[in-house]
Amino acid sequence: MFNKSKSPAPTPQSRADSGSSIPPLPDLPAPGQPAASAPRSAGPAPVSQRGLSTLSSDLQFEGAITGGGDLQIDGAIKGDVRVGRLIVGETGAVEGNVSADYVEVRGRIVGGISGKQVKLIATAYVDGDITAEQMSIDIGAYFQGRVLQGRREAPAATPAPRPAAPAAEPAPQIIDMKSGG
Template identity: 65%
Template sequence: MFNKSKSPAKPSSVPSIPPLPDMPQAPQSTQSAQPRPAAPAPQAQPARNLSTLSADLKFDGNVSGSGDLQVDGQIKGDVKVGRLIVGETGAIEGSVSADYVEVRGRIVGAVSGKQVKLISTAYVDGDITAEQLSIDIGAYFQGRCIQGTRNPAPSAQSAAPRPSAQPAVAPQAPQPVPQADAPQRIDMSSN
């Protein structure tokens, strides 16, 4: 009753495209006239295991290490790992620091990483410091975005008031402000 039309066959005059050097080679139906030099075998890297905090677990306290972590449960505390994936059911209440951060769930706190990805189901309420930031349509982000290198470790020092570097008796001439983020003051009066 219904016939499926066949797609036209490729003409044999079209040259085949060689695979990329780092990709495994698929068997080719037509052999080229020139022999290919053998590509060097890729270096075997040790397999990194992914630690998982499952959806039915709650963890109170800080998590740190150099490995990979997937959070599908809940963490109340700071997280500092090599790679972090927050699943759709995952939630972190605290600061996050990792080389690679992928958020599908919820983070309430500062996020710091070389590469940060917010997938469409992500909810982030806090500042993000990243060299590379990707935010999908539909993701929620409330906070500041700072592009650049991340701080080695978010600490309580940033929240504490900085000690004043000025002496108790102020000299007559204005002194430069030692803090880089303080406003600059220029005295335009003629003395």
């Protein structure tokens, strides 16, 4: 069923040159080789240099989680989560408010979500309000709550004087959605 390839086996000298017997990861260049520009998919936002922390599916955590890094939740969390980038896996569950620049939900969140970019994948279950600059909901995702969509304003160095009469500013969009999948 499977044919053995006829490619030559790596020589012991090439392993000695790399300094260890562990081969490089597929998406990283081998030591001593220039980095080739490989085409990237239009998938989720890139993971930071620190890597991705993971709460595995057999773990449960109770309490708040805060930090600036990236987190993938495959287990269960009871408490608020505030990180730089968050992925809730298909087996992941959060009971509490979530805040991150990038939020991708494949599992379950019962609580509010706040982020610059929020994605609800087809397997997502969200029961709570969402505040986001950019939002996408795949067909099949369950979402019950409200969406407040608008741009975050950068804080001004000095407060500007307020006009006596209210200016005609566009109000953020509030969308009341109930969808099921």
